[in-house]
Amino acid sequence: MNALPPLAALRSFEAVARLGSVTRAAAELHVTHSAVSQQITQLEDALGVALFLRVGRGLHLSEDGRLYALQVRQGLAGLADATRLVRARPRQDELVIAVLPSFAQHWLIPRLPRFRDRHPHYRIRLQASLAIQDLRQGLADVAIRMGQGNWDGLAQHRLFDDELLMVAAPHFAGGQLPRTPAEIRACPTIRSNEAWQAWCDAAGLDIPDDVSGSLWVNDSNLSLEAVRLGQGVALERRSLVDAALQRGELVALTDIRVPYPYPYWLVWPQREAARAKQQAFTDWLLDEVARYQHP
Incomplete structure (x- = not known):
């Protein structure tokens, strides 16, 4: 560990190598131009190699500098990840x-x-x-x-x-809610990742086709919002709709319920x-x- 250069020098070097400018590196690190230049000089002295080629007033990475920059960038990223993980760990309270x-x-x-x-x-x-x-x-x-x-x-x-049940908003279809499996099948549906096959089997129906009246959603919260707005009927997990059923925001359309596999x-x-x-x-x-x- 004693062979490691100072962290400030490595950060200055990585910034200059990435940005191609001491001025821009100083602005990013919120330090002075001379502070960055001094850090680069100290790092080169410690390593015994030239990391940059001075061409006029510009800096260009040497081959040693290019290879070193790749490793330093990965190392700093690893330190940042380790710091983030430590800070994110739960505290005792x-x-x-x-x-x-x-x-x-x-x-x-x-x-x-x-x-x-x-x-x-x-x-x-x-x-x-x-x-x-x-x-x-x-x-x-x-x-x-x-x-x-x-x-x-x-x-x-x-x-x-959990279990799956068919639900709709009380005002869906002007309040004329479907009650039989055949009536439900004829309604616009809000379809998500929930499997309809088991419910349709229990109801004695073929699974609905992907018709123009269906809305397909890949998120349960969006599916429930569409149902709440009266845009169709949906097969939902009881755990997600139980409170809404109790409040009267949703209505269970039939007594047909099927087990949820997970x-x-x-x-x-x-x-x-x-x-x-x-x-x-x-x-x-x-x-x-x-x-x-x-x-």
């Missing part, structure tokens, strides 16, 4: 939850005030994303996922199985430093699941 955006909006967030009432000393930070975060990096304390389980290196608890799971990395808050969240969440399943 902070509970970081990685969660799907749709589940967070329609199921978790409405219930979070009860967790905050039970554990007011924790600051809550939600990381909502469709991407599956590698929890072993330590950037989240817990995560709520859909899937078949068996994630390597993580503790996990199955929360509940259960919800609570998963967490097993770290001693986070065990207390992980346990607190687990206990609270299981209470909420029981209340949801048996209101």
